[in-house]
Amino acid sequence: MKRYIARRLMQGAVLLCMVATIVFFLGRLTGNPVDLMLPEDATAEDRAALTQTLGLDGPILDQFAIFVGKAIHGDLGTSIRMKQPAVDAFFDRLPNTLVLIPWAILLGMLLGIPLGVVAALHRGGLLDRAAGTVAVLGVAMPSFWLGILLIFVFSVELGWLPSGRMGGPAHYVLPVITLGTFLVAGFMRITRSAMLEVMESEFVKLARIKGLSEAVVIWKHCLRNALIPVLTLWGVFVGNLITGAIVTETVFAWPGIGRLTYEAVIYRDFPLLQAVIILKSILILSINLAVDILYAYVDPRIRLA
Amino acid sequence: MTPDAKGETVLEVRDLHTHFFLRRGVVKAVDGVSFSLRRGEVLGLVGESGCGKSLTALSLMRLLPKGGAQTIKGEVLLGGENILECTPAEMREIRGRRISMVLQDPQTSLNPVFAIGDQLREALLRRKRAPLTRAPHAEVMKEAVAALRRVEIAAPEQRISQYPHQMSGGMKQRVVGAIAISGEPGVLIADEPTTALDVTIQLQYLKLLKRLQAETGMAILFITHDFGVVGRMCDRVAVMYAGRIVECGPVRRIFEAPQHPYTRALIASVPKMTGPVGRLTTIEGQPPSLMDLPVGCRFASRCSLVEQRCLDAYPGTVRVGDEHTADCWKATPA
Amino acid sequence: MGSKARVRRTARVPWIPIAIISVIVIMALFAPLLAPYSPIDQTLRDKLLPPAWMTGGSDKYFLGTDAFGRDILSRLIYGARVSLMVAVLALTVGGGVGLAVGIVAGYVGGAVDSVLMRLVDAAFTFPAILFALLLSVTMGQGLGTLVIAITLLLWASFARVIRGEVLSLRQRDFVALARVRGCSAPRIMLTHILPNVLNTFMVLVTLNIGVVIIAEATLSFLGAGIPPPTPTWGLMISEGRGRIADAWWVALIPGIAITLMVLSVNLFGDWLRDRLDPRLRQL
């Protein structure tokens, strides 16, 4: 296991280097933040001065060398727009996103897994198709559209829920629904197919031969096995959620890293953008690693291998 | 020990029909199977793949695969009670306690995510009718160890906390056996339990089964395609072909004087360890499609002795000897 | 061998989704014939008319008009064209690259596999939407940018699934036998592996049509899609989102269109998967 983790960490490091390099050069191609920071009638002189202040004037390779040198020491630069260390900006906002994600996953699982089980139990039947349709509806609706509709219905028309921003528990409802619905289909599909596979297996037959009740057979023997592939999805989903957060956080004025990312692109805040992408990659990689370790815990075949 | 008299019939199957209802048609996988099983006896059910022997077993357990399989006719009398008429709840009570089963593939028969002990525990608790969660753990585990010891697993105390993937195939099949017999069932169905095992391990397992049977007096329905296993294990043997039992009788009689041409050909086609090495006898052709069965004898198209009447009508079951029957026009009644 | 009769109960053919998909495809193909107006022609005086059946609606505009007085029905019809074009292009390019990478990585294995799979991991780590945003900012908005961006979003997931399939195919005897018969590696990949992953590929394509359409819409929402006035469904929602309170039809109608379309292709894809490859459990 240790060896496995070590290897994964190594791979992660290589990956991060790739990501960092791509981001650096791509970011430099996308435009210059100077113009966004200056009024339209700034003079060429103002422009040059600001470019120098921001350290954007050297040859790009020199800039890259400086970037790498600092990055090794954990300094991913200072946000041009917010004038604070980019790493700090990221970690300031990260909790706001992190409090959203578990709820979204929970919502996805609470709806998706039972739907998947029901669909598998009624394979090919009406309930299967109904469950499938309900679940797929989540992926079929663009999340920004869903978010706007939810605000319009539940906040503006009905006045039940606040329409945006972080706040008390009520503030979580709409963003979590927006973020979580698209997971339902994923969880449902994988639960369904895993259940179908497991339900055909010999050990389920043996469990029935033992005379166990149908509930124990389905919810203990089948589901526990079916949950293993469900778990592998977590890694993918968290990645999706972090990306999906860009849209959700924009719609709901949620001050998380999704919004931060979007702003970093829009304002060409290179250091911030680099930091956000690199730190996000670290986040996704660590979550994937954590999921794999968890996976090993759930599946004894891996744990004890 | 139950006070059953030796030779008492514990399981009787009468005219069992289990069909698959598919959109393409009806697959008559089990199409009129009858046999009986006596206490302490091993009945071999032999046949080639697709002849319906496994489905017969699953029909007896009422564990038909999903997707259109249905027992439409017949009786399965377990101790005189037709279990086809039981409610699902009653059937759960019967399974594992009065009739149990060992499956073919030891690799997939155990749930990979639970320790061996857990899986045994479920079965043991069932026997005690105790709620799954409330029995004292230590006591049940002690019983689980005993159950493993009974199937000759070395160091059962350690094995109990292991997971299936940590065991060899032979060992897993023993655990499956331990689970299957933990409810002291009167009838055990063994569906090709040794097919996936190496020959030396197979021998160990068969001997174990024999011993367990001697200890408990259970009746075993032993499903196999291997005449060697039949010869070693069984008291009587029923030969199945295309959904029907075509011949049934004591093992020695079947081997020495098979009455059905299919049985005869089948035994002849098996390569032998002794005797001359020459061309093997073969059965040409293929078994008929279970979706489109002929009206006459199902073996007629491959039979070397075929006559017109074989094609016209299915031959009845003919008593050809003491406890020996054959479904053939040419069989001579005893 | 037991007498286990292997039966697969196929789900019923999803006629309603197929009908919806057909309607949309026909809309896309024959847009100039079907659309009552030009999708970009503005009539500012007729702006924000509600659908014909509502009070204030005009018979001229069945689904109403948007803020520029453009006919929503016509835009919807032409929008189908753009959405499908993006889907076809992105799936051809992204799916094709993923297919090739998956086959090579899975079959060749070893270092090649490691390198390719690390690339796939990198693609998964790198937020694709972000990449698309960056790209649209770098290259300017447009169909090409959009297709490249969505391609980058797709190829890795294709590659990963296909590779998994190839790994299990490689274990099959016919692949070893092909080597024994003297087939070269490229030949085996082309004649033995490729035809056997095509089912999986088709299922992936179907299930990903929805992903592409949503991605296109999302990028339009974030201002990185196909630029106006070209009608795309995502752009229509984006343009109408501010008016949801007073002119709901501008955003709601394309939203429903996207939802129906994606729902249909997904249900169709689910069915296809059940039919062709029930083991396939990818999203």
Added chain:
Amino acid sequence: MFRKVARVFALAVVLVAGASVPSRAQDQKGTLVFAVESLSAQTLDPILEGRPGNAVYQAVMYDSLVGFDLEKGGIGPGVAERWELSADGLTWTFFIRPGQTFHNGDKLTAHDVKFSLERQMGPGSLASAAASMRRTIKNIEVVDDLTVKVQTTSPQIGLPAGLSRAVAPEGAIMPKAYIERVGEEEFRKKPIGSGPWKFVRNVPGDRIEFTAVTTPHWRGRPHFKDLHLLLVPEESTRVAMVRTGEAAIASIGPETMLGASRAGLEVLSVPGTMQAVFQFWGTYKPEVKDSPIAKARVRQALSLAIDRKQVIEHVMNGRARMPYPFATFGYTDYFSADRWEKWAAEAYRYDPVLAKKILAEEGYPNGFELKFANTALPGTQFMVDIGTAIADMWTKVGVKVTIKHYEWGSFAPMERGDQAGLIGWASMYRTAGRPDAPWRYDGAFSPESIQRLLGDKENCQEICQDFVKTSRALGSELDKTKRTALTDHMVELTANSWTVIPILEGMGYYAINTKKVGQFAPITGRHELGDVFERIPRPEQKPWKK
């Protein structure tokens, strides 16, 4: 890194931190919530925010040296009550309003003014005019506690305007003693100003909270107890928040205006703050000599093809007006506003027939192909709409328009300080009005500028040279009449060149929930509300009107 992670999780646990606010005078109560699409840098150090328009949140807590004329727009008294220019035009003297204090009780004196201006000019400053201030300001001298003298290297007529918030936040006055005592880091964490609102908390990416000063303030003592500025990038969400009362005021665009007013919200528009313009880069360059748009008449025809009234009516929901010539607004000093208003009404009329006729005369009876670059700053979706509408109008006179939308930051020619990429194109963007037109004109037309619309150093022909001459003269002309004449000449030159053509004027829109705030009016020419919050009454109070 570990500490950071630990902090993150600690924060994640504490979701909402309740802040206890001490009780205060009865006449200040409630919270004024303002939702805005961008808080830009969201920093409260004035030297770290370059764009004036985004500094709405700094205006709340800092006063600037020069303020506004609340009635007419343009500049007016601020921290300095009045200012005067020496006869040689090289020294500005500012007279500080007495009795001003910072939030920590320190007196605001001329020392703070000198300190602030020097800090804005300093090397760490990102202020947009830092470079030009360094170049033009020779010396800053504290005469006494309430008097400051600023000496410039050459006459700088526009200096007071440059130190007002109407142009740039460079005039913000910071507490010298405090910053010197606690250092820059601490100042940025706990900023202190002299404005009517005190800083409470800054949650990056989410909001900034202020609380009202309890003492009287020359800008007005706030009626609300607290002020929250919320960052809500999605416009429909902002409107929704005003509808639900979660916010009292939100910045909006024309596209949500109708919905907002139908929903019973009041829609406020700020007159004359910005222009939508389209312009042609490098028309004088040899490589575009044969291009249709190298001809001024063709460019004029394109202007005639635009139905501005339609755009104002339908795209802007009637909340905009016909423009003056480029970047000249009603409140601009030294400028014959009436004359140009009349001129513009005629020149910018809608006459597609004439447009077609001109095109035919110039040799394009069947139109020509035109590439049209449309740029929009974040939060100005309506610019895309305007561009789309105009492209359609041009199409209707036979011009085949290919429209391409850019974000401001990716507007390639701007970023390189070179228009190579857009030569031969029409391009459109939004420009802010300036109280001092010459400054804005210099940035657009002079051969040294970034845009150099009339000519560059290699190609500076007649008009270009005339412009340079006029512009130089304006820089040092102290006589008001002569100055007006020069300004008018400059406007005339550029307007008749048809290189920059305004479309409409006035964009600063807000949706207001009247149950949450009382009646108030914005400051003309000041499209953000940073200097108005303290005057906004509570709903039950009497309206604040200019």
Added chain:
Amino acid sequence: MSAPLQDQGPPLLRVEGVRKYFALTKGILFTRTLGHIKAVDDVSFDIRAGETLGLVGESGCGKTTTSRMILNLEEPTEGRILLEGEAIHGLQGDALRAYRTKVQAVFQDPWSSLNPRMKVGRTIAESLIVNAWGDRAAIDERVRELLVQVGLRPEQAQQYPHEFSGGQRQRVALAAALASRPRLIVLDEPVSALDVSIRAQMMNLLKDIQAKDDVAYLLVAHDLATVRHMADHTVVMYLGKIVERAPTAALFDDVRHPYTKALFSAVLEAWPGQAAEEIELKGEVPSPLDPPSGCRFHTRCPYVMPHCSQREPALREVSPDHFVACHLFE
């Protein structure tokens, strides 16, 4: 080191001291080898043209790895394999292609050995196509001929594998193996997945083809009766080693090695009540990662002697052409 079989002529295939170790490693940058799975450990035998060699053993004994090395699907760790005197590993280009025409294979599982997306005619023709054997018409003719040879109808070339039963598929697989007129066909459990009645058909067919085409077989099997009917020579393997090797008839007459004896007694004869000398082995096959010292069978051997665990027995000739690796025969 064991001596090769005594032969009348040069062997078609010679396996010389072949070992195959699969390394188990640890570490990322600096890998340490923890140990080796000794799948095949010093195996030698010859196959003569036109004859059948049976390779018998339980799962994990190395028989399949050996056959895969002969098929050039795996490289041996040590030792070499010669076909007609030429080492087969390391062949390139034309030489490799020529080798591929000479050695073919039929595998156990009829369901996995045919490409489900390829018409069977194309599968059969494949080795002809890749080796540019002839033009299209000639290849079609050859495919028809092969189909008839294996007892199928020529028009079945146009069908896909799913239209065939297991036995028919195995015939197709055989036809495909025969297409290039190989000198040796590796038969890896060719009949064990087939039903009893089909199995006999297949075995007869294999024998007929051998008689006609003079092709040699390497028959990998676990079923002794099948080997008895098919093979001229038999090699018994246990844990990667050859324990006994003899002409089939001699072996079945006079079983020497205790393991072979156990194997024989575990065969369940289809004749009930035949009480032979029965050796029931205790326990399971040890892990090839950590095989027992000395004689690998000593942990389960009923005749185990103290020195069995110390010294490895050599394969020695106990009677003409009958080799046994056991200390009992020293």
